[in-house]
Amino acid sequence: MTTSRAEHAWKRFWEKGGWWRALVLVVVYFVLYQALSLAFTPLATQIDDPSSAAGVLVFYVLPILVGCLLVIGFAASVGWLGELFSRQPITGRGWMWIAVAVVLVFNILRFASTDYADIGFDVVATWLLAGLLIGFAEEVLTRGLVVTLLRKAGYRELIVAVISAAVFAGLHAGNLLSGQNLVATLFQLVYTFAFGICMYLAMRVTGTIIAPILLHASTDPSIFLQVAYPVEGPIAAFAAFGNPAVIVTGLVLLVFIRGRVGEPAPEAAAVYR
Template sequence: MTETPSPQAVRSPRVQPSVGAALVLYAGYLVLFYVTWVVNRVDYMTIGQTADSARLHYALPTLFGSAFLVVMLSVFGWWRITLFDHQRSGPAWAWLGPALMFGIAASSFLLMRRESATPALVLWCVLGGIGVGFGEEMITRGALLVGLRARHTEIHAWLMSTLLFSALHVPNALFGEPVLAMLGQLVMTFLFGSLLYAARRLSGTLLLPMFLHGFWDTSLFLPRATGSDPNLVAIAVYPLAIACAVAVVRRQRGLRLGAAAGRSMPGEVHQREQRQP
């Protein structure tokens, strides 16, 4: 465990972290996102196939949701606690997961049919990736994690925030995604979300998961929109995600990182990590 020093004069949040406050942000983001889909009459199976679809069905919903979060996080005073942890945790080898994720995403861009990537398509896919990276990470591994930490141990906070991350994708079935495909997506997003949680704990900041999530999503949408062949290597990230997430989560047993508990725990956590392989 590496402790990240924090200034004593940091201002307390205007709204104390709680599960209820976090769920308000989660629900608000969901409502804005899916209302935008309803208004724009999204067909899930065609999202991102054209520049207009990337704008209406991918970029705008995530950017509207992100704008809502920017306002509410400022009102709550939650920026610091959602973006930064007091401690970093996890074995050094677990960095292989985030590194592989970045490498696979980068290779997808290299293999893409760039002649089909119009400026408008690239712009809206990139903006959509930024919206997804900021919005979905801030609402799940940011606000929800902070709210859950106020009441639960870190393992429970990881589990519940990651399940709620998967649940973000349940309404896809109402917009044209086959139910079986949606159920498979829930499993994959749970593994994906667990790896992003591991990236937060390894780095001590939400900024890394935000970048990785946005970069990964853009590497899926843009090549698909240009008619490029799927990058089959991408499936390799999921087995490694399991290994990395388990290794990081094991070190969170009994840990509490809520505002009240976080200040007294580093020494205890350090001793516990020394006893673990």
């Protein structure tokens, strides 16, 4: 009986939603993720080449697998797994496909300008696995759990998009802890905020969180592989504009976001949502 009451109180607490509950969730996730990832330190000390398949496995795949388990565990504990992966409660508009197209095109260009002969199948495969896990953990956390908490509190979708993207960007400030310099981190925060807006729009226009998960899953590997193993040429030169293009796209499209879950769209304003 006591356990049942505790479970009910836990679910009732999170069902109220709100920005501060979203922030608490993300902070706890970040702390647990960082702490639990320390378990792989003994393995990391055995890695001679961090860019090898074994290095990618230890430094990226195993830690982010912990992140996946954390978000799944939380979603299951509050009974939201089905809700997260069901159809979106608010529809998208045609202009939102711009965000999907920009991210996808530059991911393809980066993959197309990568020197696979110099990498090896094992490294590519491990990076693709890492990308899938990164996409799952970060999207389910920010576009799934955070968005759900904000919508349950009745916020308008513009606020939902901004806060979820800001939280997503804030997670990457943790790269300062790994020695990344301040200027690079600040640029990354701007990029990840805009990227977060694009992922929110991808979820809205496709109606499912699977779309941003897969888009995100192809983004990180395409960036890391192309930077480490580039093929010089016009495709690579054009691919270099990927990050600025995402920043401009996300920030410009942000101003057109309208609506609220459960709110009918006025006919005159429908084209702007």
